[in-house]
Each structure stands twice: as C-alpha cells, then as structure tokens.
Amino acid sequence: MKTLKTIVSAAALTLSASSMAQSQPFDYNVDRFADIEVLRYQVPDFESLTLNQKRLVYYLTEAALWGRDILWDQNYKYNLPLRQMIEGVYSNYSGDRNSADFKAFENYLKQVEFANGIHHHYSMDKFTPGFSCEWLEAEVAKLGQGAWTPVQTEVMAAIFDPSVAAKRVNQAEGEDLILTSANNLYEGVTQQEVENFYAAKKDPNDATPVSYGLNARVTKKDGKVVEQIYKLDGLYSEAIARIVENLAKAMAYAENDNQRMTIARLIDYYTTGDLATFDDYSIRWTEDTASQVDFINGFIESYGDPLGMTGSWESIVNFKNIPASHRTEVLSQNAQWFENNSPVDPRFRKEAVKGVSAKVITAAILAGDSYPSTPIGINLPNANWIRAAHGSKSVTLENITQAYDEASHGNGFNEEFVIDAPTRELLDKYLFITDNLHTDLHECLGHGSGRLLPGVDPDALKAHGSTLEEARADLFALYYLADPKLVELGLLDNPDAYQAEYYKYILNGLMTQLMRIEPGKNIEEAHMRNRQLIAAWAFEHGKKNKVIELTKRGGKTYVKINDYRALRDLFGQLLGEIQRIKSEGDYAAGAALVEKYAVKVDPKLHKEVLNRYAKLDIAPYKGFVNPVYEAVTDDNGVITDVRVTYTEDYIPQMLRYSRDYSGLTK
Numbered sequence: 001m002k003t004l005k006t007i008v009s010a011a012a013l014t015l016s017a018s019s020m021a022q023s024q025p026f027d028y029n030v031d032r033f034a035d036i037e038v039l040r041y042q043v044p045d046f047e048s049l050t051l052n053q054k055r056l057v058y059y060l061t062e063a064a065l066w067g068r069d070i071l072w073d074q075n076y077k078y079n080l081p082l083r084q085m086i087e088g089v090y091s092n093y094s095g096d097r098n099s100a101d102f103k104a105f106e107n108y109l110k111q112v113e114f115a116n117g118i119h120h121h122y123s124m125d126k127f128t129p130g131f132s133c134e135w136l137e138a139e140v141a142k143l144g145q146g147a148w149t150p151v152q153t154e155v156m157a158a159i160f161d162p163s164v165a166a167k168r169v170n171q172a173e174g175e176d177l178i179l180t181s182a183n184n185l186y187e188g189v190t191q192q193e194v195e196n197f198y199a200a201k202k203d204p205n206d207a208t209p210v211s212y213g214l215n216a217r218v219t220k221k222d223g224k225v226v227e228q229i230y231k232l233d234g235l236y237s238e239a240i241a242r243i244v245e246n247l248a249k250a251m252a253y254a255e256n257d258n259q260r261m262t263i264a265r266l267i268d269y270y271t272t273g274d275l276a277t278f279d280d281y282s283i284r285w286t287e288d289t290a291s292q293v294d295f296i297n298g299f300i301e302s303y304g305d306p307l308g309m310t311g312s313w314e315s316i317v318n319f320k321n322i323p324a325s326h327r328t329e330v331l332s333q334n335a336q337w338f339e340n341n342s343p344v345d346p347r348f349r350k351e352a353v354k355g356v357s358a359k360v361i362t363a364a365i366l367a368g369d370s371y372p373s374t375p376i377g378i379n380l381p382n383a384n385w386i387r388a389a390h391g392s393k394s395v396t397l398e399n400i401t402q403a404y405d406e407a408s409h410g411n412g413f414n415e416e417f418v419i420d421a422p423t424r425e426l427l428d429k430y431l432f433i434t435d436n437l438h439t440d441l442h443e444c445l446g447h448g449s450g451r452l453l454p455g456v457d458p459d460a461l462k463a464h465g466s467t468l469e470e471a472r473a474d475l476f477a478l479y480y481l482a483d484p485k486l487v488e489l490g491l492l493d494n495p496d497a498y499q500a501e502y503y504k505y506i507l508n509g510l511m512t513q514l515m516r517i518e519p520g521k522n523i524e525e526a527h528m529r530n531r532q533l534i535a536a537w538a539f540e541h542g543k544k545n546k547v548i549e550l551t552k553r554g555g556k557t558y559v560k561i562n563d564y565r566a567l568r569d570l571f572g573q574l575l576g577e578i579q580r581i582k583s584e585g586d587y588a589a590g591a592a593l594v595e596k597y598a599v600k601v602d603p604k605l606h607k608e609v610l611n612r613y614a615k616l617d618i619a620p621y622k623g624f625v626n627p628v629y630e631a632v633t634d635d636n637g638v639i640t641d642v643r644v645t646y647t648e649d650y651i652p653q654m655l656r657y658s659r660d661y662s663g664l665t666k
C-alpha cells in the first residue's frame with residue numbers, strides 16, 4: 001500500500017534531518033504543463049555510501065529502469081506503439097516549434113509521458129489532444145516509415161476518438177468494471193468470468209493464500225478463461241530478462257547473506273512466475289531489516305486493476321536515512337501499545353503485533369508505477385497473512401517530502417484557503433513534522449493494525465477495499481497524532497501540534513482536494529475517496545456540536561474547527577466502525593459508507609474551489625525526474641565509482657529512457 005501526497009501548503013522547513021541545509025541552492029523546478037509540475041529531488045548522503053553499496057544501488061537502478069515498458073503496456077495495450085509514434089514525431093519535427101499545433105502536441109506528449117500512457121495517472125480519464133488528426137498524420141508520414149499499419153490506425157483512434165478506451169480504471173458501481181476499463185490486464189473477458197475463474201481457484205480454508213492474479217493478464221483461449229503469466233519466457237519476457245540480468249549483478253554486491261538470498265528469490269520468481277515463490281521472497285524481504293540499501297521491484301500495488309488483484313510493475317531503490325529513522329523506530333518499538341489502546345473492539349485487535357519495521361529512506365531512483373508521480377510512504381508486503389505472521393516493512397520517503405515542501409514554499413495556498421493568521425502560524429510551525437508523523441503512523445502502524453475474524457475473505461470489500469483500507473490507516477494515524485503518548489515518546493514537543501495536521505486534513509478532504517476533479521465529475525481515486533469519506537463523515541457527525549463549520553467570509557468558504565478534542569473522538573469512532581467492517585467483511589456497510597460520503601461532490605463548493613485555486617496557478621499534481629547515475633569502470637568493466645548528477649530535464653530523460661531501456665519496443 002502506498003500513501004500519496006495530499007494537496008498541502010508550504011510548511012515551515014525543518015531541515016534537521018538531512019544535510020540539505022548546507023548544500024548549494026538547489027533548483028527543484030523542472031517543468032510545468034497542464035495540471036502537472038515536474039520537480040527534481042536530491043539524494044543526500046549518496047556520497048557517504050560505501051563503494052559496494054554504490055555498486056548495489058547502481059545495478060538495482062538499472063533493474064528498475066528496464067521495467068518501464070511493462071507498465072506502459074499494462075496501462076493500455078497501444079501505449080507503446082503510441083509512444084514510439086509521438087516520440088518519433090517530436091524528435092524529428094522540423095517545422096515551427098512555436099506553432100499552435102506543435103505546442104499542443106508537445107503538451108500532449110508531456111502528459112502522456114507523465115502518465116505512462118494516454119490516461120491521466122490520477123483521474124484515469126483519457127487525455128484530449130489539442131492538435132488535429134490531420135496534423136499528426138502528416139507528421140507521421142514525414143517520418144517515411146511506409147504504409148499505415150493496422151496498429152497505427154488503432155493508435156490514431158486511441159488518441160482522437162473519445163469513445164475508444166475512455167477510462168483506464170472504472171470503479172463505477174453496477175457496471176462491468178473489466179469491460180469498461182481500458183487497462184491491458186484483461187482481454188475479452190467479463191467481470192463475472194474473471195470472478196468465477198478466481199473463485200474456483202481460491203480455497204476458503206487456505207490460511208496462506210497466494211496473491212491470485214498478481215502477475216497475470218487474464219484472457220480467453222479456445223473459449224476458456226486463462227492466465228498469461230508475467231515471467232521469463234512468458235508475457236513481458238524481454239523486459240524481465242533485462243531486470244533479472246541486473247538483479248544478478250546487484251546480487252554480487254549484496255550487503256549480507258539475507259539480502260543476497262532475497263534478491264535470488266526475486267530472480268526465481270521472475271523466472272518461474274510462481275506466486276508461492278513471490279511470497280517466500282516477500283517474507284525474506286520483510287525480514288531483512290539490517291541492510292541499509294533496499295528496493296522494491298515487481299508487480300506490487302493493485303490500484304490499476306478495478307478488481308484489485310493484478311500488480312502494476314514498479315521499482316524504487318533507496319537507502320536508509322539513519323538519523324531520521326529514529327522517529328519510526330520509536331513508533332515500531334511501541335507498536336503493541338498503540339494496538340492495545342486503539343479505539344476498536346478488542347476482538348478486532350491483533351494480540352501480538354509482529355515486527356512492524358519502519359524507517360525513513362532516501363529514494364535513489366523511482367520507476368514504473370512510482371515514476372514520475374511517486375508515493376511519499378509505502379507499506380509492504382500487501383498479503384494479509386504475511387503481514388500477520390511476519391509483519392511488514394514501512395517507509396517514508398523523506399527526500400521526496402522535502403522536495404515537495406521546498407518547492408511549494410510561498411505559493412500563496414495558505415493565504416487563500418486557511419481561515420486566519422493563527423491557524424496559518426500553526427501550520428507553518430507544525431505541519432511538516434505532523435505530516436511526516438502522519439505518514440509514519442499510517443504506514444508503520446495503521447495498515448498493520450487490526451485483524452480479520454477467522455474465515456473472513458480478505459477481498460470481501462471488493463471494489464471498496466482500497467478506499468476503506470486507506471481510511472482505516474489514515475484514521476489510525478489521525479487518532480494517535482493527538483495522543484499524549486507522542487509527546488511522552490519525544491516525537492512532538494507540543495501537545496497541540498496535531499491540530500496542524502487535523503486542520504489540513506479536513507480542509508483537504510472537504511475542499512481543496514476537489515481542485516483535482518473536473519467539474520461535473522465524481523471522486524474515483526481510492527485515496528481521495530478515503531479523505532473525503534473521513535472529512536465528510538466527521539463534519540456530519542459533529543454538526544450538532546459544531547465541531548467543524550464551513551463559514552463564509554467575504555463570499556469565500558473556510559473550514560473552521562471549533563473543537564479539536566471532539567474531532568479526535570469522531571476519528572476514533574469512525575476507526576472503530578471501519579475496523580469492524582474490515583474484520584467482519586461487512587461489504588454492505590462498507591459500500592454504504594463509501595457511497596454516502598466518499599464519492600459525490602457538492603457542485604457549488606467544487607466550482608468555488610476551482611476558481612480560487614485557478615488564481616494561484618499551482619499545479620494540482622507533482623512528480624519527479626530522476627537523478628542520473630553514471631558508473632565509472634576500470635578496464636575489466638568493474639565499477640570503481642558511481643557519480644550522481646541532477647541536470648537532466650524532463651523530456652530529455654523520457655526520450656533517453658525510451659532509447660536506452662526499451663524492454664519491449666525493440
């Protein structure tokens with residue numbers, strides 16, 4: 001599971017946790033187009049890694065970059081030929097680069113590159129080109145590649161026909177979610193056929209079920225539903241071969257035997273496609289807490305699948321930020337205390353919270369589904385039984401949160417949306433630390449807390465599972481952020497600091513996140529649904545006592561929080577209910593909560609937010625270019641040093657990746 005960045009203001013900078021404060025002024029801003037801002041991040045303390053650690057990081061980053069094409073193909077079946085077409089036109093264009101057609105085309109290219117395909121990475125809606133079909137056809141003809149192919153015809157339809165592949169992931173209740181989703185995880189099968197197929201595979205008495213469908217495309221052969229497995233000599237074999245090759249090189253520089261074995265098992269899994277091997281790998285990976293360098297590499301998160309089964313390919317290579325990790329270690333050491341005191345029915349608590357390991361990390365490369373848009377917190381593995389028996393590993397990507405924070409400083413957001421000067425001061429003072437702590441609590445305690453009653457299907461909440469799981473983790477974090485325990489543990493120095501995060505959370509959930517939604521549309525994305533669910537539920541249930549108010553000043557709507565302690569109690573109540581829903585697999589109650597609070601948008605307030613936000617000209621979405629790692633080698637090809645630079649721009653990076661890491665397009 002992952003935590004995404006909310007729309008947040010600039011908070012006060014607390015640079016104590018890194019060496020960035022001493023470095024030269026760093027240019028975070030790379031590119032700005034449509035609703036996107038592209039930033040760059042630093043990799044502080046890379047220099048302090050040992051040579052073997054740098055070699056390990058280097059080969060893991062190579063393994064990360066080789067998976068790019070897999071994700072593009074998973075997202076939509078014509079994404080790769082489409083990318084080849086538009087990158088070809090862009091690179092060879094000899095006309096006026098300031099013409100309206102070319103400008104619109106460039107904008108489209110930037111959007112597609114950012115989304116790893118033709119659908120917006122967040123809304124899942126297809127992009128609308130601002131140039132004509134005739135213009136593109138003429139430019140493609142100039143490339144001199146001969147007659148139009150059937151695939152090119154499909155590509156043109158995908159770009160220009162709004163009815164083709166309109167939505168990558170459709171979550172609308174009551175529709176066939178597979179037939180109406182444009183992703184390439186299923187082909188020629190209905191939702192009912194897929195559900196029947198996996199229901200037949202699942203054994204309700206299996207206490208250690210594999211993650212069915214995680215590495216498979218489901219289609220039909222001779223009229224029967226079959227899986228095409230992502231593996232060597234299977235689907236995506238060419239790209240997987242390059243990933244495996246670089247993992248094998250990385251293995252030689254593993255920090256210890258556990259890590260070596262972990263990488264070896266990942267290679268076994270890519271070789272066989274066997275999901276039990278993936279579970280074995282996941283357990284070893286979870287239990288390797290000694291290594292400083294770490295990585296995610298594989299088919300991991302299932303947000304791209306309307307049924308929440310198939311993993312989107314991603315990779316993040318990172319190393320532990322040792323001083324900053326103190327914060328999460330303290331939380332982990334006290335995990336059982338938090339579990340025992342949580343406001344849920346004791347039947348739904350874990351009797352023994354196992355090995356919730358948590359650390360603050362420095363990301364070294366972002367790839368696949370984590371690039372360019374990236375999470376700020378990650379908690380893995382996702383398999384419930386592994387989490388229960390072996391714990392989970394939870395990370396906060398602090399060089400990423402720091403880049404967000406620095407880049408947003410002074411953008412006018414607080415002045416526009418925060419109700420008054422004292423509240424702005426509160427945010428300036430405490431939002432950076434409480435936001436990081438919220439992520440820590442969400443990832444290292446929230447997702448790991450609670451348990452299912454015996455016999456409850458972990459997928460019982462179906463299409464609402466992701467939203468309710470994120471809500472559960474967020475509520476756990478919100479509830480404890482206000483607990484005196486955090487001051488007692490030395491993680492906060494002011495018992496009222498939590499109010500900064502509470503204010504931001506409610507403001508975001510009730511109002512400001514709406515700026516990511518187009519007029520007339522509902523909320524679809526799981527994290528956004530979760531945030532509105534929590535904020536709108538608390539607003540309604542606190543109405544009688546005016547816990548939260550929406551007040552008008554000078555014609556503008558502001559969030560006013562009158563009673564922070566009561567708000568904490570409301571968070572606790574909702575946590576209790578959502579934990580019950582999860583523990584009992586109460587689909588009807590879960591669906592009712594989501595439908596009532598999480599989906600619909602007040603059109604009047606929505607319009608106001610969009611208008612106010614437009615004046616600020618802040619991009620609703622941000623993402624990152626990667627640093628460039630250059631290996632210095634001796635005459636035998638052995639790496640003697642790895643240099644990192646931060647000068648590559650957005651489109652040049654994308655074009656380089658397409659040229660040098662085209663796992664499936666050559």
Ligand code: ZN
Binds near residue numbers: 003442469
């Ligand atoms: Zn989460």
